[in-house]
Amino acid sequence: MANFNIDAKKDLTYDAIVVGSGISGGWAAKELCEKGLKTLVLERGPIVEHVVDYPTMNWDPWDMEYRGGLTPEEKKKHYKNIRSGWVGKDTEHFWADDEANPYTEEKPFLWLRGHQMGGKSLLWGKQTYRWSDLDFEANAKDGHGVDWPIRYKDIEPWYTYVEKFAGISGEALGLPQLPDSHFLPPMELNCVEKHVKERIEKNFEGRNMIIGRVAHLTQPHNGRGQCQNRNRCSRGCPYGAYFSSNAVTLPAANATGNLTIRPYSIVQEVIYDDAKGKATGVRIIDAETNEVIDYSSKIIFVNASALSTAHILMKSTSKRFENGLGNDSGELGHNLMDHTYRVGAIGKVDGFEDKYYKGRRPNGIYIPRYVNIDEKSKSDKFVRGFGFQGSGYRGGNPANIESFGADFKDSILKPGDWEFFITGFAECLPYHDNKISLNKDVLDKWGQPTLTIDAEFKENEKALNKQIQEDAVEMLETAGLKDVMGFDKEHPPGYGVHEMGTARMGRDPKTSVLNGFNQVHAAKNVFVTDGACMTSSSCVNPSLTYMALTARAADHAVSELKKFNI
Amino acid sequence: MDRRKALKKAGLLAGATIAMPSLFSLLQSCKNETRLDWQPEFFTEDEAKTISALIDTILPTTDTPGGLDVKADMFIDKVVAQTYDAEGQQNMRNAIAEFNASCKEKYGAVFPELSDADKTAVLKEAEASSPKFNPGVWGTTVGDQQPVGFYRSMKSMAIWAYFTSEEMGENVLSYDPIPGTYEPCKPLSEVGNRWSL
Ligand SMILES: Cc1cc2nc3c(=O)[nH]c(=O)nc-3n(C[C@H](O)[C@H](O)[C@H](O)COP(=O)(O)OP(=O)(O)OC[C@H]3O[C@@H](n4cnc5c(N)ncnc54)[C@H](O)[C@@H]3O)c2cc1C
Ligand code: SF4
Numbered sequence A: 001m002a003n004f005n006i007d008a009k010k011d012l013t014y015d016a017i018v019v020g021s022g023i024s025g026g027w028a029a030k031e032l033c034e035k036g037l038k039t040l041v042l043e044r045g046p047i048v049e050h051v052v053d054y055p056t057m058n059w060d061p062w063d064m065e066y067r068g069g070l071t072p073e074e075k076k077k078h079y080k081n082i083r084s085g086w087v088g089k090d091t092e093h094f095w096a097d098d099e100a101n102p103y104t105e106e107k108p109f110l111w112l113r114g115h116q117m118g119g120k121s122l123l124w125g126k127q128t129y130r131w132s133d134l135d136f137e138a139n140a141k142d143g144h145g146v147d148w149p150i151r152y153k154d155i156e157p158w159y160t161y162v163e164k165f166a167g168i169s170g171e172a173l174g175l176p177q178l179p180d181s182h183f184l185p186p187m188e189l190n191c192v193e194k195h196v197k198e199r200i201e202k203n204f205e206g207r208n209m210i211i212g213r214v215a216h217l218t219q220p221h222n223g224r225g226q227c228q229n230r231n232r233c234s235r236g237c238p239y240g241a242y243f244s245s246n247a248v249t250l251p252a253a254n255a256t257g258n259l260t261i262r263p264y265s266i267v268q269e270v271i272y273d274d275a276k277g278k279a280t281g282v283r284i285i286d287a288e289t290n291e292v293i294d295y296s297s298k299i300i301f302v303n304a305s306a307l308s309t310a311h312i313l314m315k316s317t318s319k320r321f322e323n324g325l326g327n328d329s330g331e332l333g334h335n336l337m338d339h340t341y342r343v344g345a346i347g348k349v350d351g352f353e354d355k356y357y358k359g360r361r362p363n364g365i366y367i368p369r370y371v372n373i374d375e376k377s378k379s380d381k382f383v384r385g386f387g388f389q390g391s392g393y394r395g396g397n398p399a400n401i402e403s404f405g406a407d408f409k410d411s412i413l414k415p416g417d418w419e420f421f422i423t424g425f426a427e428c429l430p431y432h433d434n435k436i437s438l439n440k441d442v443l444d445k446w447g448q449p450t451l452t453i454d455a456e457f458k459e460n461e462k463a464l465n466k467q468i469q470e471d472a473v474e475m476l477e478t479a480g481l482k483d484v485m486g487f488d489k490e491h492p493p494g495y496g497v498h499e500m501g502t503a504r505m506g507r508d509p510k511t512s513v514l515n516g517f518n519q520v521h522a523a524k525n526v527f528v529t530d531g532a533c534m535t536s537s538s539c540v541n542p543s544l545t546y547m548a549l550t551a552r553a554a555d556h557a558v559s560e561l562k563k564f565n566i
Numbered sequence B: 001m002d003r004r005k006a007l008k009k010a011g012l013l014a015g016a017t018i019a020m021p022s023l024f025s026l027l028q029s030c031k032n033e034t035r036l037d038w039q040p041e042f043f044t045e046d047e048a049k050t051i052s053a054l055i056d057t058i059l060p061t062t063d064t065p066g067g068l069d070v071k072a073d074m075f076i077d078k079v080v081a082q083t084y085d086a087e088g089q090q091n092m093r094n095a096i097a098e099f100n101a102s103c104k105e106k107y108g109a110v111f112p113e114l115s116d117a118d119k120t121a122v123l124k125e126a127e128a129s130s131p132k133f134n135p136g137v138w139g140t141t142v143g144d145q146q147p148v149g150f151y152r153s154m155k156s157m158a159i160w161a162y163f164t165s166e167e168m169g170e171n172v173l174s175y176d177p178i179p180g181t182y183e184p185c186k187p188l189s190e191v192g193n194r195w196s197l
Helices: A022-033 A072-077 A136-143 A152-166 A191-202 A247-253 A308-315 A406-412 A459-478 A543-562 B004-011 B023-029 B045-056 B070-083 B085-107 B117-128 B151-163 B166-172
Strands: A013-019 A041-044 A257-264 A263-275 A280-286 A292-302 A343-349 A355-358 A365-367 A388-394 A420-427 A436-442 A447-453 A482-488 A523-528 B184-186
Touching: A022 A247, A022 A292, A022 A365, A022 A543, A041 A355, A072 A436, A152 A247, A152 A543, A191 A343, A191 A365, A191 A388, A191 A420, A191 A459, A247 A257, A263 A292, A263 A308, A280 A523, A280 B184, A292 A308, A292 A543, A308 A436, A308 B085, A343 A388, A355 A388, A355 B070, A388 A459, A420 A459, A420 A523, A420 B045, A436 B151, A447 A459, A459 A482, A482 A543, A482 B004, A523 A543, B045 B085, B045 B117, B045 B151, B070 B085, B070 B151, B085 B151, B117 B151
Parallel strands: A013 A041, A013 A292, A041 A257, A292 A523
Antiparallel strands: A263 A280, A280 A292, A343 A420, A343 A482, A355 B184, A365 A388, A388 A420, A436 A447
């Protein structure tokens, strides 16, 4: 890939500025560049060029000094991120430095961040699902939060548009609550997963178990290679076989010649000109030199990820917006949502001892939502719903086997028991009092105010979790599994890494921050298309929806620019 | 629960109270033994001998390599030296001392100096009395994890060190860094040993 243009010195003025280069920022950059706009992407972390900057992508355990273990210094640097269980030597460099970037937890909340070109698009799990009208109509129907200003039909063509470029593998099912994507061939279930699928589908009407829908290429696509089943994705993929900004959208943006990307640029605020009545650019601090620089542009896309985006808007004060840009409603920073996570069941499967698999499939199974989808499936215990992810594999912890010595050692060279687990993701309601606020007492490495996060799961989420665990145990027991164990890790929000809602879309400027095209109601040349914009949280993974909303908003932005409306 | 906490909360025989002989007499007892042929970074020579003896009892050499053949003891020493904080390191020392103290009390010598039969007896008892690891889902343990105690923690570490060694990973276990296709239901006989990755 051609090197990126990182020289933002000679030019302080662009057609468009994009803040952040993660999943949503990458799409904004691609769309705006392809539509001919000179676009500056401001990224707070370093450049991570596809393949070249994936130092660990081919490491085996023995290539690491401590086979993946971290030193106390490394653990300290990631003292918050590490609680996720995802941070090891192989990916440590893609997780943000918690010491340089502190935040305050009023109640426990895990804020997982990736501060580099590509953001969390390098680290994500690639589970990719469309939302449906069940989701877009939910707030209006049960009265929680405000109504979405859009419906499925508004976003449907944009799902197709981003899916065709990104490449999503999966199986079509025709379920109204989980619309089919434009699919590449699905990955395959292994024998135990097929076995469990049959039993569940036979015994529980309306429940389906499918292979996960994932942003992985099961065949070569748009010049990128096919997935080789290495399951080392979060180190960066040498084949470009999963969707990341680094492998997919940013190279496309770069190919237009319209892209400038400036690393180590921490955007502090969006500059609003009271006289002109619009935003005119952004102010950054150079993370390495502490230099403060203003860049100007006609339109600004803020894609720093849900909490960081709201943080930037909160710090963007002016005479017109004393409480933060676009905060006429007082909703900026509120309605923070995530999905509940790690509640489900695990058990053992007998009878497939002579079967194994080859390849480390970077994907598992999915059980789409089956509660509260119609009158028949209505629950009287909670509103909204949940879906399950999971997988079957040969695991078993050899240290648990009550034996040692020669025979023991020879036996553990063979694969262990078949295990199968499912874990639910439940929808979280938008509560006004789940919020973030500016903290001027705790400053970051650059002397800037940080965030205080004050959010919790409430009664509805707890009722959903209870049902998830009960259903999970029942399904696995009915499927004939042994030693079935239900679990609920009672994770506080944040662990699901699906932060949403801190600058929500809505029909009414009095109760929302953004309109139906993701424009700040009262500053229409400012767009927010990351998780901050979400009005409700659905129970399915959100990133595909960020992609579709971003492409849609970029299209609208350029057409409004051409009409001189913004 | 992480391994450090588990070590802190339970000794070898979880639940049992163990009378601690003075550490000094324990240290004395190893004096006349053969010296280690490697220089530990963290362990004292006597501690290192205890770890090596444990690994050799759990994963002995047969027609496939044993734990000591792939230097699992040296690796564990390095891991404790470089990746444990001071508290974790101290817990490790205490746990080894407790383990040896109970060996001494019951069998008259620290673990590395016991006869093979006595070593087997100690580990059989440890197997029977120590709780198991709960299963994990995506990097975290699920359910309410009982402290597994020193023996099972060390067994787990030994197996980890053994399986992730280059010799085991590339030459004994089935090794395939770039599988290409996913074959969902393959006869085990066509794969052989468990996948190393
Ligand atoms: C382990 C893991 C698994 C996941 N699995 C899934 C999944 O299976 N499916 C799914 O849909 N989602 C998943 N997610 C969530 C997914 O990663 C996020 O939804 C997605 O990356 C959000 O995109 P974004 O553009 O909002 O933010 P990010 O991708 O986080 O990008 C934000 C970018 O903005 C930059 N930035 C932040 N602040 C500033 C600033 N002030 N100035 C300049 N730049 C700034 C950051 O450095 C970063 O590059 C997962 C996440 C993790 C961590
Ligand atoms: S599993 Fe597939 S996408 Fe992931 S790193 Fe390997 S080849 Fe790339």
